[in-house]
Amino acid sequence: MEVKKIEKTIELDDGRQTKFEFSQCNNEGFKEEQIDYTIELIQNYLKKYKGLVINRVTDFSANTGDFYKDAHGKSYDDMSELGKYYYAQEEIQLNHIRTSRMPFQENEFIKRIETYATKVYKVESIIDQMKYHAMKARVPFENLKTIFAEDPVGKKFIEDLHENDILTNPLEDGICSIYLIRKLEFQECIKRIMIHEIGHAIADQYGITDDQGIKSLYQKYEKDFEDIDEFIAECFMASEFASNIKVASNVRGIINKYTNVWE
Ligand SMILES: [Zn+2]
Numbered sequence: 606m607e608v609k610k611i612e613k614t615i616e617l618d619d620g621r622q623t624k625f626e627f628s629q630c631n632n633e634g635f636k637e638e639q640i641d642y643t644i645e646l647i648q649n650y651l652k653k654y655k656g657l658v659i660n661r662v663t664d665f666s667a668n669t670g671d672f673y674k675d676a677h678g679k680s681y682d683d684m685s686e687l688g689k690y691y692y693a694q695e696e697i698q699l700n701h702i703r704t705s706r707m708p709f710q711e712n713e714f715i716k717r718i719e720t721y722a723t724k725v726y727k728v729e730s731i732i733d734q735m736k737y738h739a740m741k742a743r744v745p746f747e748n749l750k751t752i753f754a755e756d757p758v759g760k761k762f763i764e765d766l767h768e769n770d771i772l773t774n775p776l777e778d779g780i781c782s783i784y785l786i787r788k789l790e791f792q793e794c795i796k797r798i799m800i801h802e803i804g805h806a807i808a809d810q811y812g813i814t815d816d817q818g819i820k821s822l823y824q825k826y827e828k829d830f831e832d833i834d835e836f837i838a839e840c841f842m843a844s845e846f847a848s849n850i851k852v853a854s855n856v857r858g859i860i861n862k863y864t865n866v867w868e
Contacts, residue, residue: 643799686700
């Protein structure tokens with residue numbers, strides 16, 4: 606059972622360097638093609654974000670030298686964590702056992718996310734109209750919510766919200782955005798995980814976490830995210846895949862101001 610190391614370094618014209626270190630064993634770990642795509646992706650983000658530094662991209666085995674388990678003996682295969690950004694080292698690590706089994710590119714759902722978002726926001730506008738009519742008729746909205754839940758399409762949507770761990774009241778403001786971001790977050794592909802980790806790097810290195818606008822946005826959706834770092838990283842990722850997810854676009858607007866990247 607021999608572990609093979611693959612090491613590559615890229616350097617940009619301005620001198621920024623990124624080291625890539627991956628390991629392979631028994632036909633597991635990243636394949637050459639996945640590594641090439643990952644390098645290309647990082648290179649594109651570095652070119653776009655001139656202040657971004659990623660010193661190293663590696664896999665979980667880099668910390669312990671063990672291909673299958675972490676320092677506590679826990680198997681990477683059993684870990685829910687797929688990737689991690691190390692703030693002090695400015696380094697991205699991937700759970701090589703789990704992520705190397707995924708395709709690199711976005712799958713069908715990610716390709717269709719913008720169209721899907723349009724449909725979901727249509728539901729949101731129906732909810733808003735129902736709220737408005739309930740208010741005018743002085744009918745408690747809770748009753749309409751019940752009616753909505755009895756409609757087959759509405760029922761499916763509400764069930765889906767619960768299944769996707771959306772903890773807020775299903776009819777709360779911004780819930781459709783959270784639903785769409787969560788849907789994306791569950792899609793398994795390397796590109797999505799990488800972009801999420803790059804989001805952490807951008808948020809930290811450009812000081813976005815300290816922005817007042819970001820802080821007040823986060824307060825509204827606090828219960829749907831682990832912390833403010835996760836909120837920014839998930840919104841950045843979502844905004845990369847769809848331009849019409851409202852909460853993600855708001856976060857992205859703030860990121861654009863700090864990074865001066867407008868595409
Ligand atoms: Zn994260």
